[in-house]
Amino acid sequence: MNPGADHPMRYDLVNELHARPSPRLAAPATTVFLAFKEPGDAANRDRSLDHAHLAEIVARHGGPRPDPSDSHYQGRLGRHDLKWESHTEFVTYMAMTPGLPIRPFDPSAAAIFSDSWQDAAPGRRIAAVMVQVDVLPDDPAEIPSRIGPWFAADSLAMVWVLEESAVIASDFRIDPDGWMRFAVFVRPGVGESRIGRLVHRLVELETYRAVSMLGLGRARSLSARLNELQARLTALVDSMADDARPAEEVLHDLLPIATELEAQAAQHSFRFGATHAYQAIVSDRIDMLRETRFMQAQMLTEFMRRRYLPAMRTTSSAEARLAEMMARATRTGELLRTRVEVERRAQNQKVLERMDRRADLQLRLQHTVEGLSVVAISYYAVGLLSYALAPAAAAAGIDKTFVVAALTPLTILAVWWSMRQVRRRLHHNPAEHP
Structure with missing residues (x-):
């Protein structure tokens, strides 16, 4: 085939499909996962700092040097397989090690990510997950007693996934060492690729849950500000019924309120849009697990419905309220401009009569x-x-x-x-x- 007939991006687009292959894991194994995000304007961060931080840990463990132009990296660092990805707002590090620590969820399993190295990260830690993958016992009913000391019973979610090829459990809490724990039990014979995809979906589930809930803080601060603006806007609309007050004066008072609403929309539009996108990814990752109930335990969808979705509804409510107030301010402004125009026409009529x-x-x-x-x-x-x-x-x-x-x-x-x-x-x- 003649290469000159190809679109200049044809090969890049195809290669993107294979740029981030899922990891391969064999049970038993331990996975440690970190996600770092800049506190503000992370989408426009200096990505060279992320590459420098990656190069530091790779050089420390003697791994293959990363390409500064790549948005992903995979390499062998001693006993660990490291997978690094750069996303729109954050970067992720995933270290996979065969075997399990002597003590379940021992923080020593995350020794590859030293405290000094984490402190030097360009962003701040938004997610820290430790996943232990073990072989499913002959009697799955033994799992609750085994994991009892690892998780808080009041928030524990435990389900069958992938046509009952594995059981996953988590309480979605941060342990004393700063890690969120996931326990995975896979049936013998489940392939390494399938285990790797399962673990990858779990850490993505936690990461996108965390970044999506960043909109909750914005929604709460925005709601407090909207309460103040709504009181001012309501009082201003009520004052429109007072014919003794000039419409131009009312319109002048409306201007700072409308300006503030537009500023709030510009300030929060990206975060609210990202929240909706991340929420969709969380739902997608849960659907991909194809969960079914394990004994009488709580399911992931039930946990998310009670603990996660209310936060998303709060964010959506604040966004909708902001849009409604902006529309209300716009309608009020149009009414006032109409009233000003009518008053000016009446004044012009009087001027014409005096001229006559x-x-x-x-x-x-x-x-x-x-x-x-x-x-x-x-x-x-x-x-x-x-x-x-x-x-x-x-x-x-x-x-x-x-x-x-x-x-x-x-x-x-x-x-x-x-x-x-x-x-x-x-x-x-x-x-x-x-």
């Missing part, structure tokens, strides 16, 4: 001025004409008074007619007389 009255007064004043102008011009015109005709009137023996009396009506009529013609030309040709 002024124009009418100006027109009347103009007519008055025109009348006075006719009189004034006629007065001066009669005076000039009387002086001009005085010699002729004296020669004809006519008294000057009779001349002025005869000229006055004629002059007034002539001046009035002239001004009328000028005004008519101005009205008919306004463009010629700006």
Whole structure:
């Protein structure tokens, strides 16, 4: 085949399917798992620090050097098989060792992850899990008595998984050494790949449960803030019924509330979106276990329904409440803007009415001025004409008074007619007389 006909990312996309193979485990075995997350803005963290932290533990145990550009790593470190993965918000370390410690869930099984190395991690520990895988006893009814000292009875969940090929048990509590414990009992003959996938799903279940519940803290702080904003918004909406209060003033008071709601949405949108995504993964991992009831023990779905889902509902409720308040603020703003527009139109109408009255007064004043102008011009015109005709009137023996009396009506009529013609030309040709 001609390689030039391939899409430039064809091989990368196919290789991604095989980039993170599930681990292989044979019972008995011990798995220690850690997840580290930056406290803030983990999605935009400096990932080179994660690679440096990985390179440190690999170099300490003489393992193959990791590629700084990879988002996953698998290597043999002494007795341990190390699996490292970089995710959007966190990184995970999974160390698998054959055999079980002398004392169940002995913290010495996690010696590969020293305290000093963990303290130097770029992020903070969000999950720490220890999984012990053992062979299922001939009589599965012995399991409850065996695991009794390991777990708290009030929160213990124990189920058959994968068509009753294994039993898993956990109380989802953190032990005195800081580890969450999972006990797995597999039937003889279960393949290493299947055991590895089972353990991987368990540690993923705990990791995604932990990161999904980060939204709970955000939801609680947001709810407290929304309580304050809701009281202010309700009071503001009630004040809209007061016609004595200008709408512009109410709209001005709404602006900081709407701004605060938008800021809260921008601040919490990523975390709430991630919470929904992680919750879906938790549900998916539980479904993939295909659990069935073991004796009379509590099932994983029952535990999650009573202990986990209420936290997710709280997060969803806070998110929905924020969206509802933003919509309410938007509707209030639209009503206020409509009211402001109506008030402005009423004000503009009043302004136009006052302008009409002024124009009418100006027109009347103009007519008055025109009348006075006719009189004034006629007065001066009669005076000039009387002086001009005085010699002729004296020669004809006519008294000057009779001349002025005869000229006055004629002059007034002539001046009035002239001004009328000028005004008519101005009205008919306004463009010629700006």
